[in-house]
Amino acid sequence: MRELALHVLDILENALTAGATRVTLTVHEDTAADMLTISVQDNGCGMDESTVRRVLDPFYTTRTTRHVGLGLPLLAAAAERCNGGVRIESQMGHGTTVTATFQHSHLDRAPLGDMGQSLLAFLLAPRPIDLAYVHRVDVREFAFDTAELRSELGDVPLSHPIVRDWLGAFIAEGETELSHTY
Numbered sequence: 001m002r003e004l005a006l007h008v009l010d011i012l013e014n015a016l017t018a019g020a021t022r023v024t025l026t027v028h029e030d031t032a033a034d035m036l037t038i039s040v041q042d043n044g045c046g047m048d049e050s051t052v053r054r055v056l057d058p059f060y061t062t063r064t065t066r067h068v069g070l071g072l073p074l075l076a077a078a079a080e081r082c083n084g085g086v087r088i089e090s091q092m093g094h095g096t097t098v099t100a101t102f103q104h105s106h107l108d109r110a111p112l113g114d115m116g117q118s119l120l121a122f123l124l125a126p127r128p129i130d131l132a133y134v135h136r137v138d139v140r141e142f143a144f145d146t147a148e149l150r151s152e153l154g155d156v157p158l159s160h161p162i163v164r165d166w167l168g169a170f171i172a173e174g175e176t177e178l179s180h181t182y
């Protein structure tokens, strides 16, 4: 995939499918260590040990609508190409954490791409789900938590056109600001 944001959307969608109500997404760009780490933690159904071992196999999926599960294997392939990898920690009934690492400066590392688009697509899913997002670039960060937004919005859903547009602009601005030091 040309953008890591598309991999992120895929992993977020896995959390949604797993019945999660809350997801924490952390993107950490550590230029001193030359590392980019993306981690998605959810409180969904989790996986047992044998499933965790199999999910990086491109032919494993519990879906019945499609025969090949590719989200995690594609992410792992992208990370491994960049001297990194994918680690999955999961506990049945508690949740899952997927962590992908990349050599930040690696020539094959795709750009993060349009995070706003991926986050909005995820947040506008039919089932409400809360997202805590932190994007750290060295010592600076952009972060928000939809649980806090929701408590301020009261009954107004995130999908309300005005809220949705505001959220899109808010994320785009936060991301642009972070990228400005390069």
Ligand SMILES: Nc1ncnc2c1ncn2[C@@H]1O[C@H](COP(=O)(O)OP(=O)(O)O)[C@@H](O)[C@H]1O
Residues within 6 Å of the ligand: 010, 014, 015, 018, 042, 044, 045, 046, 047, 055, 060, 061, 062, 063, 066, 068, 069, 070, 071, 072, 073, 096
């Ligand atoms: N966060 C998660 N929680 C529980 N199960 C998961 C999670 N992520 C992935 N899985 C399991 O791993 C399988 C493979 O995931 P993935 O590679 O993204 O392919 P797909 O989503 O197309 O099935 C899923 O079908 C699901 O059974």
Ligand SMILES: [Mg+2]
Residues within 6 Å of the ligand: 010, 011, 013, 014, 070, 071, 072
């Ligand atoms: Mg998937």
